[in-house]
Amino acid sequence: MKTCSHQHTHKRQELPALTDRLRRHARKITGPRAAILEILRQHPHPLTTKEIFSEMPRGECDLATVYRSMHLLEKAGMVKRFHFYDGAARFELVEEGSDGHYHHLVCIRCSGVVKVEECFSAEIEKKIAAKNGFKAVTHKLEFFGVCPNCQG
Amino acid sequence: MKTCSHQHTHKRQELPALTDRLRRHARKITGPRAAILEILRQHPHPLTTKEIFSEMPRGECDLATVYRSMHLLEKAGMVKRFHFYDGAARFELVEEGSDGHYHHLVCIRCSGVVKVEECFSAEIEKKIAAKNGFKAVTHKLEFFGVCPNCQG
DNA sequence: ATCGCTGCAAAAATTTTGCAGGTAA
DNA sequence: TTACCTGCAAAATTTTTGCAGCGAT
Numbered sequence: 001m002k003t004c005s006h007q008h009t010h011k012r013q014e015l016p017a018l019t020d021r022l023r024r025h026a027r028k029i030t031g032p033r034a035a036i037l038e039i040l041r042q043h044p045h046p047l048t049t050k051e052i053f054s055e056m057p058r059g060e061c062d063l064a065t066v067y068r069s070m071h072l073l074e075k076a077g078m079v080k081r082f083h084f085y086d087g088a089a090r091f092e093l094v095e096e097g098s099d100g101h102y103h104h105l106v107c108i109r110c111s112g113v114v115k116v117e118e119c120f121s122a123e124i125e126k127k128i129a130a131k132n133g134f135k136a137v138t139h140k141l142e143f144f145g146v147c148p149n150c151q152g
Numbered sequence: 153m154k155t156c157s158h159q160h161t162h163k164r165q166e167l168p169a170l171t172d173r174l175r176r177h178a179r180k181i182t183g184p185r186a187a188i189l190e191i192l193r194q195h196p197h198p199l200t201t202k203e204i205f206s207e208m209p210r211g212e213c214d215l216a217t218v219y220r221s222m223h224l225l226e227k228a229g230m231v232k233r234f235h236f237y238d239g240a241a242r243f244e245l246v247e248e249g250s251d252g253h254y255h256h257l258v259c260i261r262c263s264g265v266v267k268v269e270e271c272f273s274a275e276i277e278k279k280i281a282a283k284n285g286f287k288a289v290t291h292k293l294e295f296f297g298v299c300p301n302c303q304g
Numbered sequence: 305a306t307c308g309c310t311g312c313a314a315a316a317a318t319t320t321t322g323c324a325g326g327t328a329a
Numbered sequence: 330t331t332a333c334c335t336g337c338a339a340a341a342t343t344t345t346t347g348c349a350g351c352g353a354t
Contacts (some may be wrong), residue, residue, distance in 0.1 A: 065309080142292050
């Protein structure tokens with residue numbers, strides 16, 4: 001998978017901060033989990049489960065463990081899951097306190113990903129919650145298009 | 153799957169109009185395709201491939217054909233594909249000319265779906281396209297929360 | 305010491321594909 | 330007629346699960 005070359009200032013979290021967050025969720029810090037967090041930390045773009053797996057030092061941990069860990073991290077609110085239309089879920093770290101509120105601009109040709117800051121106000125979320133009687137309303141927003149390298 | 157009971161005024165398209173759209177894309181109108189369009193037409197909520205399959209009269213067509221048809225309809229811009237976090241793609245008809253620009257509010261407990269009109273302006277899309285050099289930028293937006301029936 | 309976590313292997317679930325025959329246009 | 334479509338069956342892909350043993354706290 002190529003990556004469209006638009007760098008984005010990215011506040012990279014420290015690994016200890018990440019493990020602390022896990023601990024706060026009363027989960028154990030194990031080798032595979034630390035490795036997964038470290039890999040996610042080093043990749044500012046969403047990774048598939050297989051990509052994470054193959055980045056593991058010495059292919060050390062089981063693929064099933066990666067799947068289980070991603071579910072766990074997702075429930076703990078530490079990662080966000082994305083679907084970019086190629087049949088594989090992708091994951092990215094959520095920065096602490098940030099609510100994970102940024103979005104992606106995905107190239108439909110090369111699957112390259114650019115992070116996007118634009119977002120609409122939380123007002124709309126509240127309005128929608130109130131109007132429909134829902135609680136704890138969040139949203140997922142992704143943009144799709146054709147990146148500069150793939151045009152023409 | 154239960155459905156949260158919020159009705160929404162829904163302009164239902166006629167089947168002939170749908171088959172015409174298919175024809176305009178130079179695709180043949182076959183039994184399975186007409187059946188799929190008819191099923192989607194009767195269900196204003198996103199359906200999984202299996203749901204569509206089991207709604208088929210007399211289980212008449214092959215599951216593989218449904219998958220193939222969904223790809224075809226998607227490429228023709230006649231259906232939209234959604235991922236609501238339970239591992240199965242869901243599809244819904246796109247109304248002609250509407251660009252498919254509405255969104256969903258999905259209950260994270262019962263997977264019930266409510267259609268939502270709120271959307272931000274196309275200005276943001278243009279801004280994002282310009283800023284990143286992308287073309288043909290569209291977006292997908294879904295809201296998640298807990299519906300009235302599933303609270304407490 | 306305890307309970308949760310992991311590896312392994314098997315299974316389940318989802319989606320894709322090859323091929324031979326059938327059908328819409 | 331002819332190119333496209335379909336059913337069937339098999340395979341590929343993605344994800345989940347059972348179980349016995351290991352390991353973080």
